[in-house]
Amino acid sequence: MDMKRSYYEDVQLFTSGVVVFWFVALLLFLGLLPFLFKNYYVYVANYMAINVIVALGLNLLVGYTGQISLGHAGFFAIGAYGTVILMTLLRCPFLLALLAAALIAALFGFFLGLPALRLEGPYLAIATLGFGLTITQVIGRSEFFGGRQGLHTPELWVGPWHLTTDRDFYYLLIPITVMLTVAARNLIKTRVGRAFIAIREADIAAATMGVNLVFYKTLAFAVSAFYAGVGGGLYAFVLRFIEPEIFTLLMSIMFLAMVIVGGIGSIMGSIVGACLLSWMDLQLRNILSIPYLGDWLETLSQSYFSITGVSNIQYIVFGLILILIMLFEPLGILGIWLRTKRYWKTWPF
Amino acid sequence: MKKKALLRAAAVVAMVCGLVWNAMAEEGVSDTEIHIGQWGPQTGPAAAWGSVARGTDAYFKMINAEGGINGRKLIHHMFDDAYNPAKTKAGVKELQEGTGMFAWVSGVGTAPGLAVRDYLMERQIPWIGPSSGSLHWIDPASKYLFPIYPLYYIEAKALVRHAVKDLGLKQVAIAYQNDDYGKNGVQGAKAELAQHGLQVVAEVPVEVKDTDMKPHVMQLRKSDADTVLLWVSPVHAVKIVGTSKAMNFTPQWMSTSTCSDFPLMMHISKGLWEGVIAATFAELPDADHPLLQKYQKDAYGKFAAKDERWGLFYYAGILFAEPLVEAIRRCGQDLTRERVVSELEGLKNFRGIGGEISYGPLDTAKAYETRQGMKEVFLVKCLKDGKAEKLSDWMAIQYP
Numbered sequence: 001m002d003m004k005r006s007y008y009e010d011v012q013l014f015t016s017g018v019v020v021f022w023f024v025a026l027l028l029f030l031g032l033l034p035f036l037f038k039n040y041y042v043y044v045a046n047y048m049a050i051n052v053i054v055a056l057g058l059n060l061l062v063g064y065t066g067q068i069s070l071g072h073a074g075f076f077a078i079g080a081y082g083t084v085i086l087m088t089l090l091r092c093p094f095l096l097a098l099l100a101a102a103l104i105a106a107l108f109g110f111f112l113g114l115p116a117l118r119l120e121g122p123y124l125a126i127a128t129l130g131f132g133l134t135i136t137q138v139i140g141r142s143e144f145f146g147g148r149q150g151l152h153t154p155e156l157w158v159g160p161w162h163l164t165t166d167r168d169f170y171y172l173l174i175p176i177t178v179m180l181t182v183a184a185r186n187l188i189k190t191r192v193g194r195a196f197i198a199i200r201e202a203d204i205a206a207a208t209m210g211v212n213l214v215f216y217k218t219l220a221f222a223v224s225a226f227y228a229g230v231g232g233g234l235y236a237f238v239l240r241f242i243e244p245e246i247f248t249l250l251m252s253i254m255f256l257a258m259v260i261v262g263g264i265g266s267i268m269g270s271i272v273g274a275c276l277l278s279w280m281d282l283q284l285r286n287i288l289s290i291p292y293l294g295d296w297l298e299t300l301s302q303s304y305f306s307i308t309g310v311s312n313i314q315y316i317v318f319g320l321i322l323i324l325i326m327l328f329e330p331l332g333i334l335g336i337w338l339r340t341k342r343y344w345k346t347w348p349f
Numbered sequence: 350m351k352k353k354a355l356l357r358a359a360a361v362v363a364m365v366c367g368l369v370w371n372a373m374a375e376e377g378v379s380d381t382e383i384h385i386g387q388w389g390p391q392t393g394p395a396a397a398w399g400s401v402a403r404g405t406d407a408y409f410k411m412i413n414a415e416g417g418i419n420g421r422k423l424i425h426h427m428f429d430d431a432y433n434p435a436k437t438k439a440g441v442k443e444l445q446e447g448t449g450m451f452a453w454v455s456g457v458g459t460a461p462g463l464a465v466r467d468y469l470m471e472r473q474i475p476w477i478g479p480s481s482g483s484l485h486w487i488d489p490a491s492k493y494l495f496p497i498y499p500l501y502y503i504e505a506k507a508l509v510r511h512a513v514k515d516l517g518l519k520q521v522a523i524a525y526q527n528d529d530y531g532k533n534g535v536q537g538a539k540a541e542l543a544q545h546g547l548q549v550v551a552e553v554p555v556e557v558k559d560t561d562m563k564p565h566v567m568q569l570r571k572s573d574a575d576t577v578l579l580w581v582s583p584v585h586a587v588k589i590v591g592t593s594k595a596m597n598f599t600p601q602w603m604s605t606s607t608c609s610d611f612p613l614m615m616h617i618s619k620g621l622w623e624g625v626i627a628a629t630f631a632e633l634p635d636a637d638h639p640l641l642q643k644y645q646k647d648a649y650g651k652f653a654a655k656d657e658r659w660g661l662f663y664y665a666g667i668l669f670a671e672p673l674v675e676a677i678r679r680c681g682q683d684l685t686r687e688r689v690v691s692e693l694e695g696l697k698n699f700r701g702i703g704g705e706i707s708y709g710p711l712d713t714a715k716a717y718e719t720r721q722g723m724k725e726v727f728l729v730k731c732l733k734d735g736k737a738e739k740l741s742d743w744m745a746i747q748y749p
Contacts, residue, residue, distance in 0.1 A: 038447070039442065039446050040442045040443045040446045040447060043439060043442050044439065047435065137556070140527070140528075140556070141527065141556065147527065147528060148526075148527060148528030148529070149528060150460065150463065152463075166442075235435075238435070239434055239435060239464050240464070240467055241434065241460070241464050243460050245460060245557070246433070246434060246435070246460070281436070282435075282439045285436070285440070302654075310391075311391030311392045311396075311399070311429045312391075314392075314429075315392065
């Protein structure tokens with residue numbers, strides 16, 4: 001859509017003053033959010049921000065490099081457990097523990113990237129699926145990780161700052177999210193990002209052009225796992241309690257759905273997808289309290305479903321929304337945005 | 350002129366009084382309403398336990414139909430968390446910070462409960478009767494948390510005592526789920542056996558995701574056990590019994606209250622559950638018990654959905670809410686959280702449709718005595734038609 005005239009124009013972070021304006025406006029909004037909304041929405045925002053981090057990382061892998069992962073809940077779990085254990089056993093400060101745990105997740109990502117060199121499509125999906133399931137099994141059986149009884153997180157200190165409320169945590173989480181977003185955007189504009197995209201388009205062609213497949217494919221997995229690890233470490237402190245059953249296959253699928261619904265191969269898409277799906281995940285259970293619609297759904301379920309059917313409506317609606325988005329907009333929400341932008345380009349004429 | 354000034358002054362005084370009154374009124378309580386929250390999985394892996402919350406709901410509706418408590422109606426806010434702790438936390442925060450709950454009742458599951466415990470305790474919000482027999486609720490004990498569900502530990506002790514003393518069985522083995530639910534059972538069984546100078550002949554861990562029970566049964570059979578305690582999920586328990594029967598291994602099976610809903614167990618086991626002995630903490634569904642029959646008639650009969658079953662979990666939802674209702678009743682008009690806590694602490698030998706419930710002023714050194722509500726269970730045996738035969742009276746058991 002936009003013509004690039006030089007390399008520097010291609011790599012610059014902000015393409016125009018308008019973008020800078022909206023970016024600053026967004027930051028201001030994020031900064032003020034805890035004062036504008038009730039505490040509950042700050043918790044929801046925290047939940048969203050964590051999913052944004054994971055979706056960004058997963059999009060680097062799925063959207064930009066063309067590999068698939070159904071095992072991101074595993075990296076997420078490694079990040080969560082790594083952070084908590086480093087803090088309780090080694091008395092690491094939080095940020096250091098978070099970084100170290102994310103690096104451990106990245107290391108696992110690197111190892112998972114190795115079979116990915118020979119596998120693709122459904123075969124890779126199965127391999128990563130196995131990884132995700134194995135991790136929770138290993139954690140659940142080991143006393144060191146608290147087994148199935150789970151672990152409580154320690155008190156959260158960042159330097160002299162004692163974080164106790166959702167709002168405190170929000171102000172720690174949002175800068176990390178913004179930093180990781182900018183980092184992801186930067187990464188895809190560099191040599192590494194172009195190598196990822198080349199692999200996605202055609203890995204043989206990329207190899208012919210001199211892209212080191214072994215290096216870049218495993219790197220994509222490692223970076224993606226790093227993001228998931230950071231997300232997991234932060235998630236532990238949102239719940240303040242972790243146990244292996246939290247990190248299920250369903251969680252991995254949710255992460256993938258966020259990327260696909262938001263828009264594959266797009267930073268903005270990851271953010272929008274993660275926010276939308278997290279919101280629906282937490283809020284759709286209230287669907288029955290919507291006036292008229294809720295009553296209608298309730299009578300519907302009472303006549304046709306079993307006793308718990310009425311609660312399952314949220315999943316039907318959830319699935320329906322996903323199907324509709326995919327059916328009418330294969331590019332995800334981002335596609336809708338792009339078309340809207342194109343349509344209004346010459347406005348008001 | 351003077352009259353107007355007087356009126357104005359009166360209005361100001363009234364307003365100030367009103368404001369002060371508002372500031373003093375407890376969150377979640379008005380002159381006509383008491384808001385009580387509860388989570389319970391209606392979907393997801395633990396949806397079978399969703400009937401607990403529906404039971405509580407019918408119970409509150411029954412109370413409201415009878416005029417409420419001291420002129421106030423109980424407004425029950427229940428939500429589905431799908432057994433996902435992140436959702437439990439979101440829902441609890443939403444209700445607490447939006448509508449404002451006076452107290453929380455029941456709440457299925459250890460993990461969902463642990464995700465919100467600190468949140469509720471820091472805000473000094475009473476939480477009565479978490480629906481799981483975990484040690485987490487009294488270790489450490491909290492001032493505002495009042496567990497009821499008897500510990501799995503004492504269920505194991507009661508069963509082993511019955512096996513050794515009444516049935517004369519000596520070779521006790523246990524198949525347990527590898528988490529704190531299962532391990533509490535192992536601890537209880539070992540402690541009781543040690544008192545009789547015996548040891549467990551086999552301890553077989555079962556993982557939540559295990560599907561093939563053959564290796565587990567082989568181990569049990571090799572140990573020559575004459576009694577096997579099943580401290581596993583209902584599905585695993587049925588599989589173990591079925592596999593054992595196919596392998597000609599027929600010890601006396603014993604199980605926890607989790608598997609004591611006999612009509613349900615007979616249904617999913619296709620009749621294999623007959624003869625199993627289980628511990629339970631509530632009166633039997635068809636018991637000759639006036640209060641239980643009243644609930645069946647007035648709560649279940651009038652407010653349950655049409656395909657709801659009058660089963661253990663359903664009226665457990667009533668059982669877990671009884672002490673809270675009693676405490677609110679005893680508070681009279683002066684309903685505050687502190688008052689409810691002190692009324693609960695004053696509850697001694699309270700009996701609803703389960704075992705006796707007693708609390709005491711919080712003493713962390715005596716967490717079991719002061720915060721574990723129910724300390725007794727009784728034993729039942731599954732008969733051919735899914736009915737239960739009562740094997741013992743209520744057995745009060747100490748921990749540890």
